[in-house]
Amino acid sequence: MAQPASVATIDRNSGAVPSTGRAARQAIRRREWSGPTSGLAPGYVQGNLAILPGSLASDFMRFCQLNPKPCPLLAVGAPGDWRLPTLGDDLDIRTDLCRYKVFRNGEMVDEPTDITKHWRDDLVIFALGCSFSFEDALMQDGIELRHITNGSTVPMYRTSIETTPAGPFHGPLVVSMRPLTPADAIRAVQITTRFPAVHGAPVHLGMPELIGIKDIMKPDYGDPAQINADEMPVFWACGVTPQSVVATVKPEFCITHYPGCMLVTDRKNSEFAIM
Protein backbone atom coordinates (compact mmCIF):
# COMPACT_ATOMS: atom_id res chain seq x y z
CA MET A 1 0.00 0.00 0.00
CA ALA A 2 1.41 3.37 -1.10
CA GLN A 3 2.22 5.67 1.79
CA PRO A 4 3.49 9.14 0.89
CA ALA A 5 7.28 9.27 1.00
CA SER A 6 7.10 12.35 3.13
CA VAL A 7 4.15 14.06 4.67
CA ALA A 8 4.60 17.78 5.08
CA THR A 9 2.74 18.82 8.20
CA ILE A 10 1.65 22.41 8.30
CA ASP A 11 2.69 24.16 11.52
CA ARG A 12 -0.59 24.82 13.28
CA ASN A 13 0.86 27.92 14.92
CA SER A 14 2.08 29.46 11.67
CA GLY A 15 -1.36 30.66 10.64
CA ALA A 16 -1.19 28.44 7.57
CA VAL A 17 -3.98 26.14 8.78
CA PRO A 18 -6.57 25.79 6.00
CA SER A 19 -9.55 27.88 7.04
CA THR A 20 -12.27 26.51 4.78
CA GLY A 21 -13.49 22.99 4.17
CA ARG A 22 -12.38 23.14 0.53
CA ALA A 23 -8.90 24.41 1.43
CA ALA A 24 -8.61 21.69 4.06
CA ARG A 25 -9.52 18.93 1.60
CA GLN A 26 -7.11 20.32 -0.99
CA ALA A 27 -4.29 20.46 1.57
CA ILE A 28 -5.05 16.87 2.56
CA ARG A 29 -5.26 15.74 -1.07
CA ARG A 30 -1.88 17.37 -1.80
CA ARG A 31 -0.45 15.69 1.33
CA GLU A 32 0.19 19.07 2.94
CA TRP A 33 -1.90 18.13 5.95
CA SER A 34 -1.57 14.70 7.52
CA GLY A 35 -2.67 15.13 11.12
CA PRO A 36 -5.99 14.94 12.90
CA THR A 37 -8.62 17.32 11.55
CA SER A 38 -9.74 18.74 14.92
CA GLY A 39 -9.33 22.52 14.72
CA LEU A 40 -9.06 22.47 10.93
CA ALA A 41 -11.46 24.73 8.97
CA PRO A 42 -13.22 26.08 12.06
CA GLY A 43 -16.98 26.35 11.62
CA TYR A 44 -17.13 23.74 8.84
CA VAL A 45 -18.92 20.44 9.34
CA GLN A 46 -16.71 17.39 9.74
CA GLY A 47 -18.11 13.91 9.36
CA ASN A 48 -17.59 10.27 10.16
CA LEU A 49 -17.04 8.03 7.14
CA ALA A 50 -18.25 4.52 6.38
CA ILE A 51 -17.92 2.92 2.94
CA LEU A 52 -19.75 -0.33 2.38
CA PRO A 53 -20.40 -2.74 -0.52
CA GLY A 54 -23.70 -2.21 -2.33
CA SER A 55 -25.04 -5.50 -0.93
CA LEU A 56 -25.06 -3.98 2.57
CA ALA A 57 -25.81 -0.39 1.63
CA SER A 58 -29.58 -0.40 1.75
CA ASP A 59 -29.70 -2.16 5.13
CA PHE A 60 -27.14 0.24 6.54
CA MET A 61 -29.01 3.24 5.19
CA ARG A 62 -32.17 1.93 6.80
CA PHE A 63 -30.23 1.40 10.03
CA CYS A 64 -29.16 5.06 9.96
CA GLN A 65 -32.68 6.23 9.31
CA LEU A 66 -33.98 4.11 12.19
CA ASN A 67 -31.26 5.41 14.52
CA PRO A 68 -30.81 9.06 13.57
CA LYS A 69 -29.28 10.17 16.88
CA PRO A 70 -26.18 7.94 16.72
CA CYS A 71 -26.20 7.82 12.88
CA PRO A 72 -27.11 11.27 11.53
CA LEU A 73 -26.75 10.90 7.77
CA LEU A 74 -25.12 13.93 6.15
CA ALA A 75 -24.89 12.34 2.70
CA VAL A 76 -25.00 8.97 0.92
CA GLY A 77 -23.12 8.33 -2.32
CA ALA A 78 -24.50 6.69 -5.45
CA PRO A 79 -23.17 3.12 -5.94
CA GLY A 80 -19.58 3.29 -7.17
CA ASP A 81 -19.47 7.07 -6.96
CA TRP A 82 -16.58 8.58 -4.99
CA ARG A 83 -18.15 12.04 -4.99
CA LEU A 84 -20.51 13.66 -2.45
CA PRO A 85 -21.39 16.92 -4.22
CA THR A 86 -23.81 18.09 -1.51
CA LEU A 87 -20.87 18.24 0.92
CA GLY A 88 -18.30 19.69 -1.52
CA ASP A 89 -18.18 20.30 -5.29
CA ASP A 90 -14.73 18.87 -5.73
CA LEU A 91 -14.92 16.26 -2.97
CA ASP A 92 -13.22 12.96 -3.85
CA ILE A 93 -13.67 10.52 -1.00
CA ARG A 94 -10.70 8.44 -2.24
CA THR A 95 -8.13 11.15 -1.53
CA ASP A 96 -9.69 13.75 0.74
CA LEU A 97 -9.17 12.21 4.18
CA CYS A 98 -5.78 12.13 5.90
CA ARG A 99 -6.00 8.45 6.63
CA TYR A 100 -8.42 5.53 6.36
CA LYS A 101 -8.93 2.06 7.77
CA VAL A 102 -9.66 -0.78 5.36
CA PHE A 103 -11.32 -3.94 6.65
CA ARG A 104 -11.85 -7.35 5.06
CA ASN A 105 -14.25 -9.73 6.83
CA GLY A 106 -14.01 -7.56 9.93
CA GLU A 107 -10.23 -7.56 10.01
CA MET A 108 -8.24 -4.38 9.50
CA VAL A 109 -5.94 -4.90 6.55
CA ASP A 110 -4.64 -1.42 5.69
CA GLU A 111 -4.38 2.12 7.08
CA PRO A 112 -3.74 4.04 3.86
CA THR A 113 -3.73 7.78 3.20
CA ASP A 114 -5.47 7.21 -0.16
CA ILE A 115 -8.03 4.56 -1.09
CA THR A 116 -7.93 4.92 -4.89
CA LYS A 117 -6.54 1.43 -5.34
CA HIS A 118 -9.21 -0.02 -3.02
CA TRP A 119 -12.11 1.56 -4.88
CA ARG A 120 -14.82 -0.72 -6.30
CA ASP A 121 -17.78 -0.08 -8.55
CA ASP A 122 -20.27 -1.21 -5.91
CA LEU A 123 -19.04 0.85 -2.95
CA VAL A 124 -21.43 3.28 -1.28
CA ILE A 125 -20.21 6.22 0.82
CA PHE A 126 -21.95 7.16 4.07
CA ALA A 127 -21.01 10.49 5.66
CA LEU A 128 -22.38 10.83 9.19
CA GLY A 129 -22.51 13.90 11.43
CA CYS A 130 -19.97 14.15 14.22
CA SER A 131 -19.83 15.79 17.63
CA PHE A 132 -17.30 18.44 16.51
CA SER A 133 -20.23 20.47 15.15
CA PHE A 134 -22.26 20.60 18.35
CA GLU A 135 -19.15 21.00 20.49
CA ASP A 136 -18.32 24.09 18.44
CA ALA A 137 -21.78 25.50 19.22
CA LEU A 138 -21.42 24.68 22.93
CA MET A 139 -18.00 26.32 23.17
CA GLN A 140 -19.22 29.39 21.30
CA ASP A 141 -21.80 29.71 24.07
CA GLY A 142 -19.02 29.65 26.67
CA ILE A 143 -19.61 26.11 27.93
CA GLU A 144 -16.41 24.36 29.05
CA LEU A 145 -15.87 20.90 27.59
CA ARG A 146 -13.66 18.94 29.98
CA HIS A 147 -12.00 16.68 27.41
CA ILE A 148 -11.06 19.67 25.28
CA THR A 149 -9.70 21.58 28.30
CA ASN A 150 -7.67 18.48 29.16
CA GLY A 151 -6.61 17.70 25.58
CA SER A 152 -7.98 14.17 25.99
CA THR A 153 -10.46 12.04 24.03
CA VAL A 154 -14.11 12.30 25.09
CA PRO A 155 -15.12 9.29 27.24
CA MET A 156 -17.49 6.89 25.46
CA TYR A 157 -19.58 4.03 26.81
CA ARG A 158 -21.52 1.08 25.43
CA THR A 159 -24.98 1.35 26.97
CA SER A 160 -27.83 -1.03 27.73
CA ILE A 161 -29.92 0.87 25.15
CA GLU A 162 -30.27 -1.20 21.98
CA THR A 163 -30.29 0.44 18.58
CA THR A 164 -33.20 -0.44 16.29
CA PRO A 165 -31.87 -3.23 14.05
CA ALA A 166 -31.99 -3.29 10.24
CA GLY A 167 -30.90 -6.37 8.31
CA PRO A 168 -27.65 -7.60 9.86
CA PHE A 169 -26.99 -4.29 11.65
CA HIS A 170 -27.72 -4.26 15.36
CA GLY A 171 -25.97 -3.54 18.63
CA PRO A 172 -25.85 -1.25 21.65
CA LEU A 173 -26.01 2.51 21.52
CA VAL A 174 -22.61 4.05 22.29
CA VAL A 175 -22.70 7.43 24.01
CA SER A 176 -20.13 10.14 24.66
CA MET A 177 -20.12 11.91 28.03
CA ARG A 178 -19.44 15.53 28.95
CA PRO A 179 -19.60 16.64 32.62
CA LEU A 180 -21.66 19.83 33.01
CA THR A 181 -23.29 21.83 35.80
CA PRO A 182 -27.11 21.51 35.80
CA ALA A 183 -27.49 25.02 34.33
CA ASP A 184 -24.99 24.22 31.55
CA ALA A 185 -26.71 20.86 31.01
CA ILE A 186 -30.03 22.66 30.41
CA ARG A 187 -28.31 25.15 28.09
CA ALA A 188 -26.57 22.28 26.30
CA VAL A 189 -29.91 20.55 25.68
CA GLN A 190 -31.19 23.79 24.14
CA ILE A 191 -28.13 24.34 21.97
CA THR A 192 -27.68 20.79 20.72
CA THR A 193 -31.41 20.40 20.02
CA ARG A 194 -30.78 22.93 17.25
CA PHE A 195 -28.43 20.46 15.54
CA PRO A 196 -30.36 17.24 14.85
CA ALA A 197 -28.06 16.46 11.90
CA VAL A 198 -25.05 16.16 14.20
CA HIS A 199 -26.38 13.94 17.03
CA GLY A 200 -28.79 16.55 18.40
CA ALA A 201 -29.93 16.70 22.02
CA PRO A 202 -28.48 14.45 24.74
CA VAL A 203 -30.04 11.02 25.12
CA HIS A 204 -29.52 10.89 28.89
CA LEU A 205 -28.24 12.90 31.84
CA GLY A 206 -27.39 12.06 35.43
CA MET A 207 -27.78 8.49 36.73
CA PRO A 208 -25.44 6.57 34.37
CA GLU A 209 -26.54 3.28 35.99
CA LEU A 210 -29.94 3.64 34.29
CA ILE A 211 -28.32 3.14 30.90
CA GLY A 212 -26.05 0.29 31.95
CA ILE A 213 -22.89 2.27 32.74
CA LYS A 214 -21.35 0.60 35.78
CA ASP A 215 -18.28 2.77 36.34
CA ILE A 216 -18.30 6.26 34.87
CA MET A 217 -14.52 6.49 35.35
CA LYS A 218 -13.99 3.43 33.12
CA PRO A 219 -15.17 4.37 29.65
CA ASP A 220 -15.24 1.71 26.94
CA TYR A 221 -13.51 4.12 24.53
CA GLY A 222 -11.59 7.38 25.04
CA ASP A 223 -10.25 8.78 28.31
CA PRO A 224 -12.01 9.14 31.67
CA ALA A 225 -13.16 12.69 32.52
CA GLN A 226 -13.33 14.14 36.04
CA ILE A 227 -16.89 15.02 37.16
CA ASN A 228 -16.86 17.79 39.77
CA ALA A 229 -19.22 17.86 42.76
CA ASP A 230 -21.47 20.45 41.11
CA GLU A 231 -21.65 18.60 37.79
CA MET A 232 -23.60 15.74 36.28
CA PRO A 233 -22.68 13.48 33.37
CA VAL A 234 -24.51 14.40 30.16
CA PHE A 235 -24.67 11.75 27.44
CA TRP A 236 -24.96 12.18 23.69
CA ALA A 237 -25.45 9.46 21.06
CA CYS A 238 -22.03 8.83 19.53
CA GLY A 239 -20.75 8.17 16.02
CA VAL A 240 -18.83 5.20 17.39
CA THR A 241 -22.20 3.41 17.45
CA PRO A 242 -22.30 2.74 13.68
CA GLN A 243 -18.59 1.84 13.70
CA SER A 244 -19.13 -0.76 16.40
CA VAL A 245 -22.29 -2.02 14.69
CA VAL A 246 -20.48 -2.40 11.35
CA ALA A 247 -17.58 -4.17 13.09
CA THR A 248 -20.03 -6.69 14.56
CA VAL A 249 -21.32 -7.56 11.10
CA LYS A 250 -17.76 -8.22 9.82
CA PRO A 251 -18.64 -7.10 6.29
CA GLU A 252 -16.73 -8.71 3.46
CA PHE A 253 -15.27 -5.25 2.71
CA CYS A 254 -15.47 -1.89 4.48
CA ILE A 255 -13.56 1.39 4.72
CA THR A 256 -13.83 3.96 7.51
CA HIS A 257 -11.99 7.14 8.46
CA TYR A 258 -8.97 6.70 10.73
CA PRO A 259 -9.83 7.95 14.27
CA GLY A 260 -9.52 11.75 14.39
CA CYS A 261 -9.06 12.03 10.62
CA MET A 262 -12.54 13.13 9.62
CA LEU A 263 -14.13 14.14 6.33
CA VAL A 264 -14.03 17.96 6.16
CA THR A 265 -16.95 19.43 4.18
CA ASP A 266 -17.94 22.75 2.59
CA ARG A 267 -21.06 22.98 4.74
CA LYS A 268 -20.96 25.27 7.75
CA ASN A 269 -22.06 24.07 11.18
CA SER A 270 -24.48 26.99 11.31
CA GLU A 271 -26.29 25.68 8.19
CA PHE A 272 -27.31 22.64 10.21
CA ALA A 273 -28.98 24.65 12.94
CA ILE A 274 -32.71 24.17 12.52
CA MET A 275 -33.42 27.60 14.02
Add this chain to the structure above:
Amino acid sequence: MAQPASVATIDRNSGAVPSTGRAARQAIRRREWSGPTSGLAPGYVQGNLAILPGSLASDFMRFCQLNPKPCPLLAVGAPGDWRLPTLGDDLDIRTDLCRYKVFRNGEMVDEPTDITKHWRDDLVIFALGCSFSFEDALMQDGIELRHITNGSTVPMYRTSIETTPAGPFHGPLVVSMRPLTPADAIRAVQITTRFPAVHGAPVHLGMPELIGIKDIMKPDYGDPAQINADEMPVFWACGVTPQSVVATVKPEFCITHYPGCMLVTDRKNSEFAIM
Protein backbone atom coordinates in the same frame (compact mmCIF):
# COMPACT_ATOMS: atom_id res chain seq x y z
CA MET B 1 -67.24 43.19 51.56
CA ALA B 2 -70.03 41.95 49.25
CA GLN B 3 -69.97 38.20 48.70
CA PRO B 4 -72.53 36.82 46.26
CA ALA B 5 -75.59 35.50 48.06
CA SER B 6 -75.31 32.27 46.12
CA VAL B 7 -72.62 31.08 43.77
CA ALA B 8 -73.88 28.73 41.10
CA THR B 9 -71.12 26.23 40.37
CA ILE B 10 -71.23 24.61 36.95
CA ASP B 11 -70.99 20.84 37.17
CA ARG B 12 -67.63 20.06 35.59
CA ASN B 13 -68.93 16.73 34.37
CA SER B 14 -71.98 18.14 32.62
CA GLY B 15 -70.04 19.38 29.61
CA ALA B 16 -71.03 22.93 30.49
CA VAL B 17 -67.47 23.98 31.34
CA PRO B 18 -66.66 27.17 29.43
CA SER B 19 -64.36 26.18 26.59
CA THR B 20 -62.86 29.54 25.62
CA GLY B 21 -61.13 32.21 27.65
CA ARG B 22 -63.89 34.69 26.91
CA ALA B 23 -66.66 32.27 27.90
CA ALA B 24 -64.75 31.44 31.09
CA ARG B 25 -64.43 35.12 32.07
CA GLN B 26 -68.08 35.74 31.30
CA ALA B 27 -69.16 32.75 33.42
CA ILE B 28 -66.97 34.02 36.26
CA ARG B 29 -68.28 37.58 35.89
CA ARG B 30 -71.88 36.30 36.01
CA ARG B 31 -70.99 34.19 39.10
CA GLU B 32 -71.71 31.00 37.18
CA TRP B 33 -68.22 29.71 37.90
CA SER B 34 -66.67 30.11 41.33
CA GLY B 35 -64.12 27.31 41.61
CA PRO B 36 -60.46 27.01 40.69
CA THR B 37 -59.70 27.69 37.03
CA SER B 38 -57.54 24.61 36.43
CA GLY B 39 -59.09 22.70 33.54
CA LEU B 40 -61.21 25.68 32.47
CA ALA B 41 -60.92 26.84 28.83
CA PRO B 42 -58.32 24.21 27.86
CA GLY B 43 -55.56 25.56 25.64
CA TYR B 44 -56.05 29.17 26.75
CA VAL B 45 -53.35 31.02 28.70
CA GLN B 46 -54.04 31.58 32.39
CA GLY B 47 -52.06 34.10 34.37
CA ASN B 48 -50.98 35.14 37.83
CA LEU B 49 -52.27 38.55 38.92
CA ALA B 50 -50.63 41.33 40.91
CA ILE B 51 -52.15 44.80 41.25
CA LEU B 52 -49.95 47.48 42.80
CA PRO B 53 -50.16 51.24 43.47
CA GLY B 54 -48.53 53.43 40.83
CA SER B 55 -45.77 54.40 43.27
CA LEU B 56 -44.44 50.82 43.16
CA ALA B 57 -45.37 49.97 39.59
CA SER B 58 -42.23 51.02 37.76
CA ASP B 59 -39.93 49.26 40.23
CA PHE B 60 -42.04 46.11 40.01
CA MET B 61 -42.08 46.24 36.22
CA ARG B 62 -38.32 46.60 36.24
CA PHE B 63 -38.12 43.66 38.67
CA CYS B 64 -40.12 41.54 36.21
CA GLN B 65 -37.94 42.53 33.31
CA LEU B 66 -34.79 41.70 35.31
CA ASN B 67 -36.22 38.34 36.35
CA PRO B 68 -38.15 37.09 33.33
CA LYS B 69 -38.07 33.40 34.25
CA PRO B 70 -40.00 33.70 37.54
CA CYS B 71 -41.88 36.86 36.40
CA PRO B 72 -42.84 36.46 32.74
CA LEU B 73 -44.92 39.57 32.00
CA LEU B 74 -47.96 38.82 29.84
CA ALA B 75 -49.41 42.33 30.13
CA VAL B 76 -49.20 45.52 32.21
CA GLY B 77 -52.15 47.86 32.60
CA ALA B 78 -52.11 51.64 32.24
CA PRO B 79 -52.38 53.43 35.64
CA GLY B 80 -55.97 53.25 36.88
CA ASP B 81 -57.07 51.11 33.95
CA TRP B 82 -58.89 47.87 34.77
CA ARG B 83 -58.63 46.58 31.22
CA LEU B 84 -55.93 44.46 29.57
CA PRO B 85 -57.07 44.48 25.93
CA THR B 86 -54.11 42.44 24.66
CA LEU B 87 -55.33 39.52 26.79
CA GLY B 88 -59.07 39.92 26.13
CA ASP B 89 -61.23 42.60 24.43
CA ASP B 90 -63.83 42.64 27.16
CA LEU B 91 -61.51 41.81 30.05
CA ASP B 92 -62.38 43.68 33.27
CA ILE B 93 -59.85 42.76 35.95
CA ARG B 94 -62.27 43.91 38.71
CA THR B 95 -64.81 41.17 38.01
CA ASP B 96 -63.16 38.50 35.88
CA LEU B 97 -61.42 36.38 38.50
CA CYS B 98 -63.30 33.98 40.78
CA ARG B 99 -61.64 35.33 43.89
CA TYR B 100 -58.93 37.80 44.96
CA LYS B 101 -56.80 38.60 47.97
CA VAL B 102 -56.56 42.21 49.12
CA PHE B 103 -53.60 43.30 51.25
CA ARG B 104 -52.96 46.49 53.23
CA ASN B 105 -49.42 46.98 54.53
CA GLY B 106 -48.72 43.33 53.90
CA GLU B 107 -51.75 42.11 55.81
CA MET B 108 -54.55 40.26 54.05
CA VAL B 109 -57.76 42.22 54.67
CA ASP B 110 -60.26 40.73 52.24
CA GLU B 111 -60.86 37.73 49.94
CA PRO B 112 -63.57 39.13 47.66
CA THR B 113 -65.01 37.74 44.43
CA ASP B 114 -65.13 41.26 42.95
CA ILE B 115 -62.69 44.15 43.53
CA THR B 116 -64.78 46.97 42.06
CA LYS B 117 -65.11 48.70 45.41
CA HIS B 118 -61.33 48.40 46.02
CA TRP B 119 -60.38 49.98 42.71
CA ARG B 120 -58.20 53.12 42.75
CA ASP B 121 -57.11 55.51 40.04
CA ASP B 122 -53.43 54.75 40.58
CA LEU B 123 -53.58 50.94 40.47
CA VAL B 124 -51.51 49.09 37.87
CA ILE B 125 -52.32 45.52 36.78
CA PHE B 126 -49.56 42.97 36.19
CA ALA B 127 -50.53 39.71 34.50
CA LEU B 128 -47.76 37.12 34.68
CA GLY B 129 -47.44 33.80 32.88
CA CYS B 130 -48.17 30.64 34.84
CA SER B 131 -47.06 27.03 34.69
CA PHE B 132 -50.47 25.79 33.45
CA SER B 133 -49.37 26.74 29.92
CA PHE B 134 -46.17 24.73 29.84
CA GLU B 135 -47.74 21.85 31.76
CA ASP B 136 -50.37 21.68 29.03
CA ALA B 137 -47.61 21.38 26.42
CA LEU B 138 -45.79 18.71 28.47
CA MET B 139 -48.94 16.62 28.92
CA GLN B 140 -49.81 16.94 25.23
CA ASP B 141 -46.42 15.34 24.59
CA GLY B 142 -47.37 12.43 26.86
CA ILE B 143 -45.19 13.40 29.83
CA GLU B 144 -46.71 12.41 33.17
CA LEU B 145 -46.82 15.20 35.76
CA ARG B 146 -46.85 13.61 39.20
CA HIS B 147 -48.78 16.34 41.03
CA ILE B 148 -51.53 16.22 38.39
CA THR B 149 -51.69 12.40 38.52
CA ASN B 150 -51.98 12.67 42.30
CA GLY B 151 -54.39 15.62 42.30
CA SER B 152 -52.01 17.52 44.60
CA THR B 153 -50.35 20.94 44.43
CA VAL B 154 -46.93 21.05 42.75
CA PRO B 155 -44.12 21.17 45.37
CA MET B 156 -42.37 24.56 45.55
CA TYR B 157 -39.11 25.57 47.25
CA ARG B 158 -37.35 28.79 48.21
CA THR B 159 -33.85 28.47 46.76
CA SER B 160 -30.43 29.95 47.51
CA ILE B 161 -30.61 31.69 44.11
CA GLU B 162 -31.31 35.41 44.60
CA THR B 163 -33.48 37.31 42.16
CA THR B 164 -32.00 40.50 40.70
CA PRO B 165 -33.39 43.31 42.89
CA ALA B 166 -35.17 46.43 41.63
CA GLY B 167 -36.10 49.23 44.05
CA PRO B 168 -37.61 47.59 47.15
CA PHE B 169 -38.23 44.28 45.39
CA HIS B 170 -35.78 41.49 46.20
CA GLY B 171 -35.78 37.96 47.53
CA PRO B 172 -35.05 34.35 46.71
CA LEU B 173 -36.10 32.57 43.56
CA VAL B 174 -38.93 30.14 44.26
CA VAL B 175 -39.00 27.03 42.05
CA SER B 176 -41.59 24.35 41.36
CA MET B 177 -40.45 20.73 41.01
CA ARG B 178 -41.62 17.94 38.76
CA PRO B 179 -40.00 14.45 38.96
CA LEU B 180 -39.10 13.14 35.50
CA THR B 181 -36.98 10.38 33.99
CA PRO B 182 -33.78 11.70 32.34
CA ALA B 183 -35.25 11.19 28.87
CA ASP B 184 -38.43 13.09 29.83
CA ALA B 185 -36.29 15.78 31.51
CA ILE B 186 -34.44 16.35 28.22
CA ARG B 187 -37.74 16.42 26.31
CA ALA B 188 -39.20 18.80 28.92
CA VAL B 189 -36.26 21.19 28.45
CA GLN B 190 -36.97 21.16 24.70
CA ILE B 191 -40.70 21.69 25.09
CA THR B 192 -40.63 24.39 27.76
CA THR B 193 -37.83 26.28 25.98
CA ARG B 194 -40.49 27.02 23.36
CA PHE B 195 -42.51 28.93 25.97
CA PRO B 196 -40.31 31.72 27.39
CA ALA B 197 -43.43 33.79 28.18
CA VAL B 198 -44.63 31.18 30.67
CA HIS B 199 -41.47 30.45 32.71
CA GLY B 200 -39.61 28.75 29.85
CA ALA B 201 -36.91 26.12 30.34
CA PRO B 202 -36.08 24.63 33.76
CA VAL B 203 -33.58 26.55 35.87
CA HIS B 204 -32.06 23.44 37.45
CA LEU B 205 -32.24 19.65 37.44
CA GLY B 206 -30.89 16.92 39.67
CA MET B 207 -28.85 17.82 42.76
CA PRO B 208 -31.34 19.99 44.72
CA GLU B 209 -28.65 20.71 47.35
CA LEU B 210 -26.84 22.92 44.83
CA ILE B 211 -29.71 25.42 44.93
CA GLY B 212 -30.18 25.34 48.70
CA ILE B 213 -32.94 22.72 48.93
CA LYS B 214 -32.16 20.65 52.02
CA ASP B 215 -35.05 18.18 51.97
CA ILE B 216 -36.81 17.57 48.68
CA MET B 217 -39.71 15.91 50.54
CA LYS B 218 -40.34 19.11 52.55
CA PRO B 219 -41.39 21.78 50.07
CA ASP B 220 -41.89 25.35 51.31
CA TYR B 221 -45.23 25.51 49.45
CA GLY B 222 -47.50 22.85 47.96
CA ASP B 223 -47.37 19.12 48.53
CA PRO B 224 -44.38 16.75 48.46
CA ALA B 225 -44.10 14.60 45.32
CA GLN B 226 -42.64 11.10 45.19
CA ILE B 227 -39.46 10.83 43.09
CA ASN B 228 -39.01 7.30 41.72
CA ALA B 229 -35.61 5.57 41.46
CA ASP B 230 -35.41 6.25 37.73
CA GLU B 231 -36.35 9.93 38.04
CA MET B 232 -34.66 13.21 38.88
CA PRO B 233 -36.18 16.41 40.22
CA VAL B 234 -36.57 19.08 37.53
CA PHE B 235 -37.00 22.69 38.70
CA TRP B 236 -38.76 25.57 37.00
CA ALA B 237 -38.87 29.21 38.09
CA CYS B 238 -42.21 29.71 39.79
CA GLY B 239 -44.81 32.48 39.84
CA VAL B 240 -44.81 32.30 43.63
CA THR B 241 -41.50 34.21 43.42
CA PRO B 242 -43.11 37.60 42.67
CA GLN B 243 -45.85 36.91 45.22
CA SER B 244 -43.30 36.23 47.96
CA VAL B 245 -41.21 39.22 46.85
CA VAL B 246 -44.23 41.53 46.96
CA ALA B 247 -45.21 40.15 50.38
CA THR B 248 -41.72 41.00 51.70
CA VAL B 249 -42.16 44.65 50.64
CA LYS B 250 -45.50 44.89 52.51
CA PRO B 251 -46.90 47.42 50.05
CA GLU B 252 -49.37 49.94 51.40
CA PHE B 253 -51.97 48.32 49.09
CA CYS B 254 -51.94 45.25 46.85
CA ILE B 255 -54.35 42.81 45.22
CA THR B 256 -53.51 39.34 43.91
CA HIS B 257 -55.49 36.40 42.57
CA TYR B 258 -56.67 33.87 45.16
CA PRO B 259 -54.57 30.67 44.86
CA GLY B 260 -55.90 28.53 42.00
CA CYS B 261 -58.23 31.29 40.77
CA MET B 262 -56.24 32.57 37.84
CA LEU B 263 -56.88 35.17 35.18
CA VAL B 264 -58.18 33.34 32.08
CA THR B 265 -57.24 35.07 28.82
CA ASP B 266 -58.22 34.96 25.14
CA ARG B 267 -54.69 34.07 24.12
CA LYS B 268 -53.94 30.45 23.29
CA ASN B 269 -50.97 28.65 24.81
CA SER B 270 -49.81 27.79 21.30
CA GLU B 271 -49.51 31.51 20.46
CA PHE B 272 -46.76 31.76 23.05
CA ALA B 273 -44.63 29.04 21.47
CA ILE B 274 -41.65 30.76 19.87
CA MET B 275 -41.37 28.03 17.24
